[in-house]
Amino acid sequence: MDTEKKSSEQTAEEPKKDIGEIVGELVVSGATVLAHTAAEAVVKRVRKATAKTAPAKAIAKVVRRRESRPAHQRSPKAKVSPKRNLV
Incomplete structure (x- = not known):
């Protein structure tokens, strides 16, 4: 904790901003x-x-239809087959 008093000379050394700079900022x-x-x-x-x-309306329509169908009626996500080694 800083309990030492600072003299007014130390605080006066800080440069003050010009009013033009303050208004500009x-x-x-x-x-x-x-x-x-x-x-x-x-x-x-x-x-x-x-x-x-x-196009946006068509996409929204497809999304609404998909969401309204039960999960078991939705088409499964596409499965990616593993790559074969052709060596």
């Missing part, structure tokens, strides 16, 4: 947050538009 961070939010909105819009296309 604030503007940059705000622009970054805004750009991230805009990118998320675009991705969400594209997902919605893609979900309305015919």
Whole structure:
């Protein structure tokens, strides 16, 4: 535990940031947050538009049908046969 008092000279040696730098960093961070939010909105819009296309609807239909069937009626997963040594 540090119990020694620091003189005001030691704390005064730390460089203080210029007000321009502080405002600049604030503007940059705000622009970054805004750009991230805009990118998320675009991705969400594209997902919605893609979900309305015919291929996406067809895939969703197949998935729904497969999920609604009992497990014993579903086709088994494809089995990969072991490779033969052709020596």
